[in-house]
Amino acid sequence: MxxxxxxxxxxxxxxxxxxxxxxxxxxxxAGLMPQTPLGSLTxxxxxxxxxxxxxxxSSHPSVSPFLRWAVMPTEAFKILIVPIIxxxxxxxxxxxxxxxxxxxxxxxxxxxxxxxxxxxxxxVFFLLSHYVPTSSPDDPRYQKGYYDLAFIAYxxxxxxxxxxxxxxxxxxxxxxxFRIRKIKLDRFGEQGYxxxxxxVMGFWGYRIMGQLPTFWYRTEYFWLDYPHWDxxxxxxxxxxxxxxxxCQQFLILILxxxxxxxxxxxxxxxxxxxxxxxxxxxxxxxxxLGSAVYMSMDIPDSSLALSMLLNYMQKExxxxxxxxxxxxxxxYFRHYLNLVILWSVWFEFExxxxxxxxxxxxxxxxMPPWIKYQMFIPLSLLQGLNLFWYFLIMRIxxxxxxxxxxxDERSDDEDEGDDCKEx
Numbered sequence: 001m002x003x004x005x006x007x008x009x010x011x012x013x014x015x016x017x018x019x020x021x022x023x024x025x026x027x028x029x030a031g032l033m034p035q036t037p038l039g040s041l042t043x044x045x046x047x048x049x050x051x052x053x054x055x056x057x058s059s060h061p062s063v064s065p066f067l068r069w070a071v072m073p074t075e076a077f078k079i080l081i082v083p084i085i086x087x088x089x090x091x092x093x094x095x096x097x098x099x100x101x102x103x104x105x106x107x108x109x110x111x112x113x114x115x116x117x118x119x120x121x122x123x124v125f126f127l128l129s130h131y132v133p134t135s136s137p138d139d140p141r142y143q144k145g146y147y148d149l150a151f152i153a154y155x156x157x158x159x160x161x162x163x164x165x166x167x168x169x170x171x172x173x174x175x176x177x178f179r180i181r182k183i184k185l186d187r188f189g190e191q192g193y194x195x196x197x198x199x200v201m202g203f204w205g206y207r208i209m210g211q212l213p214t215f216w217y218r219t220e221y222f223w224l225d226y227p228h229w230d231x232x233x234x235x236x237x238x239x240x241x242x243x244x245x246x247c248q249q250f251l252i253l254i255l256x257x258x259x260x261x262x263x264x265x266x267x268x269x270x271x272x273x274x275x276x277x278x279x280x281x282x283x284x285x286x287x288x289l290g291s292a293v294y295m296s297m298d299i300p301d302s303s304l305a306l307s308m309l310l311n312y313m314q315k316e317x318x319x320x321x322x323x324x325x326x327x328x329x330x331x332y333f334r335h336y337l338n339l340v341i342l343w344s345v346w347f348e349f350e351x352x353x354x355x356x357x358x359x360x361x362x363x364x365x366x367m368p369p370w371i372k373y374q375m376f377i378p379l380s381l382l383q384g385l386n387l388f389w390y391f392l393i394m395r396i397x398x399x400x401x402x403x404x405x406x407x408d409e410r411s412d413d414e415d416e417g418d419d420c421k422e423x
Contacts, residue, residue, distance in 0.1 A: 063257060069157055070248075070257055073168075076161035083125040083154065090120045125154040128237060132230050141230035144282060148240055155244035156251070163248070166193040178313045186259055188312050195305035198298045201242065205295035208235050214288050217337060219344035222292070223351035227285040227364035239287055242294055243278050246271060270385050273378050280374065284366035289341070293379070296337045300329040323397070330393065334386045342383065345376045 069076040123129070130145035167189030175188040211232060213221040231239075250271040252258055261267060281290035303326040310319035349372045350357075359368045 063255075067255065067257070070160045070252065070255070071164060073161045073164045076157050076164070079157050080154070080161065083122045087120055087122040087126075090122055094120070124150045126151070128233055135230065140233055142233055142236045143229055143231070144236075144285075151240050152244045152247065155241055156248045159245050159248040160252075163193050166196060175312070180312050184312060188309065190258070191305045191308045191312075195302050195309060197245070198302035198305065201238075201245075202295060202298035202302055204238055205291060205298055208232075208238055208291055209295060211235070212288055212291070214292055217292060217340055219292075219340060220348055220351055222286070222289045222344055223348055226352045226356050226367065228288055229285045229364040231287060235287060235291065238294075239278070239282060239290065243275070243282070246274050246278060250275060266385065266388070270382070273382050273385070277375075277378050277382070280378075284371065285364055286375075289345075289375075293338070293341060296333045296341070300326065300333045303329045327393065327397065330386075330390060335383070335390065338379070338383050338386065342376065342379055345372065345379060 063071055069079050124147040128142050129147035129151065130143045132141040132143055135141035167186070171189040171192030172185050174192070175185050180188055209215045211234070250268075253264070253268060253271060277293065278290060281287060281293075303322065307319060307322040307326045310322050313319075352367050356365045357367050357369065358365050
């Protein structure tokens with residue numbers, strides 16, 4: 001018997017909706033639904049598997065010529081190599097020109113670390129800009145600036161190339177080796193890329209936090225000694241490359257360059273909120289807080305992608321262990337640590353020096369009292385999305401425990417129509 005919720009929907013309809021999300025092959029969490037139940041006694045050799053399928057002649061969707069770089073690694077490489085060639089040419093020419101070029105470039109690029117050829121105008125695309133001239137050569141520091149936008153744009157193209165190389169050239173051959181159905185090759189590739197990206201960035205974030213007074217989530221240092229406007233080069237590069245990644249993912253999503261998912265709207269909101277948080281935290285000199293949020297998201301995301309990959313490959317024992325690890329990491333990082341961050345935003349904001357709690361960008365002060373709510377609201381929205389996915393994960397766990405003796409064949413049957421069309 002169903003009950004009626006305040007919005008007029010019954011709990012049965014809510015269960016049907018969430019169940020559809022879990023089962024839908026195009027959903028963000030679809031790979032967590034067991035290809036066979038986690039506790040199935042059916043031998044792997046006896047399970048239904050599709051025959052070996054040759055790779056399709058083209059894995060690239062039809063796109064505008066102006067967007068081919070987003071789906072074709074060769075096109076992305078052509079764009080990426082141009083600034084590097086121009087940079088090298090400048091390095092060869094500049095020493096012959098003496099100081100004449102330096103006097104022209106310096107007013108625009110500002111100061112650069114010590115270099116025989118001075119500032120190179122093409123370095124803004126793939127090297128850090130806005131060096132702090134008063135910083136020690138042994139401990140160089142950088143600040144934010146407009147040339148960071150060129151860096152982000154360059155690495156949006158870079159991540160597009162890396163994404164396609166990993167999904168198509170690395171992960172899809174692995175998927176075919178394990179005889180994963182043709183309709184799921186793209187999803188397998190996407191999860192392989194996600195696992196590698198979040199694993200690397202998660203531990204890079206851990207390394208960077210180890211260089212900061214905020215390690216391990218000593219939240220008072222988010223606020224003490226604000227503004228934190230000068231950044232170690234590694235922190236700035238990490239932050240901007242994360243920003244480029246999420247902008248690239250958002251473009252892929254809104255331009256429809258990959259197969260649409262059932263939870264498309266949820267992912268759009270998630271990516272938008274992430275970019276909002278990253279952009280604001282960078283602009284307002286709150287990179288200590290932002291890097292802590294990054295790491296709390298990336299580490300559990302790598303375990304989520306690993307769980308999906310093992311489930312596609314039908315590695316029974318491995319996927320059971322990975323799924324258990326996912327629940328532990330997701331609970332600790334995406335909920336406990338994120339609630340610690342939310343608590344800090346709400347209760348420790350006043351640790352910011354009083355003179356800095358004003359809106360005065362020329363002095364690096366971006367923290368009037370209302371900024372507290374501007375940070376708290378999107379972080380709360382992000383936590384709400386995490387709780388939604390956590391509910392789906394726990395629902396899958398409960399169903400697996402209750403029905404572990406039943407073979408779940410939906411993954412082999414779903415999208416058969418699409419499979420036939422592709423064949």
